[in-house]
Amino acid sequence: MPGIIGKKVGMTSVYDENGKNVACTLIQAGPCVVTQVKTEDTDGYKAIQVAFGEKKEKNTSKAMLGHFKKADIAPKRKLVEFRDFEGEFALGDTLTIEKIFEVGEFVDVVGTSKGKGFQGVVKRHGFGGVGQSTHGQHNRQRHPGAIGACSYPSRVFKGLRMAGRTGNERVKVDNLRVLKIYPEQNLIVVSGAVPGAKNSYVIIEK
Template sequence: MAKKTLGIIGRKLGMTRVFSDDGSVVPVTVIAAGPCPVMQIRTQEKDGYAALQIGFDAREEKDLNKPERGHQAKAGKGFYNVLREIRLDSTEGYEAGQDITVEIFVPGDKIKVTGTSIGKGFQGPMKRHGFGGLRATHGTEKAHRSGGSIGHNTEPGKVMKGKKMAGHMGARTVTCINLEIFDVRPENNLILVKGQVPGHRNGLVMIRKQG
């Protein structure tokens, strides 16, 4: 079983490029992450699993309903738009109100980043699945980008489950693994990740150490 590792919530600011020590250009994604206070601690004895609930993106108390205010007030760290649980092997050493910051990472760390991919709406099979399309000549009319036949004859007489067809593309939860941290800037709560991460600009991401 994979090790359950600590993580932090962040917001993808966009991509840029930086220079490494040898002068080469490195494309990076800039993520503003944390500080994320521990809002609640789940334990194996009480809840059946070990996890930390952390908060991100501060908001005003008046914007929350009464149950949300009561729950978040217990940690004494303010009020937040986003609450997420991070499952751990053990929660020993953590306490409510403790801040999780970008300093849990160092340059060179391998991480996995989870976000919501950019939604593309309803797309045809060529864009969605990379189909080649029908012939562009010899009588093909108004069907050049269609998916072709989708079923069988009398047996089994139905469209099989999982058939690649047109449909909603993107807007799914995606996790990229084995990404590398290029730099950590605690003074600005920034993490620079080599390459790209899922999601659009200003989208929420979860950054966890690679187990």
């Protein structure tokens, strides 16, 4: 499963071949550098580690400086492993979007969703509130209402939907179509929305 690391630029829209306006996301993907090649003999599994994004040496630990020195590259900010890849890769190889993806194919995008902080049940789980007269409350809008039964089971079941921290979670969106690729600018345009805020790191997988 080859892939590449990118940074979300923002959303826009393009017209497809049928003249339909399609919402899409613009991602600056790569170039990424192979910083480690893992094999079954040395590590117990087969994978490649790729890096993306510049980082100052003063903000990099000595252990990571030595790690990047093996690949003869400057320190990088984001490291990701990819397993089940096709082809042979060597330490220091550069991965670009035109080598991995083609226009028209479908990709999966992984990112960290926007953090919303502590939210109530209406925003977090879509509870109806007083208007729909659900969950036990009768005069308090946006409240959770009753949360458990009586003498049996005499407890609240695990996983009950309640207020709490919302967002800031790893989210994977499947089957986004590659609409356009701009190799000169290292830009890729995929259909639909991608998790995360602008300038956040995302992982694009086949």
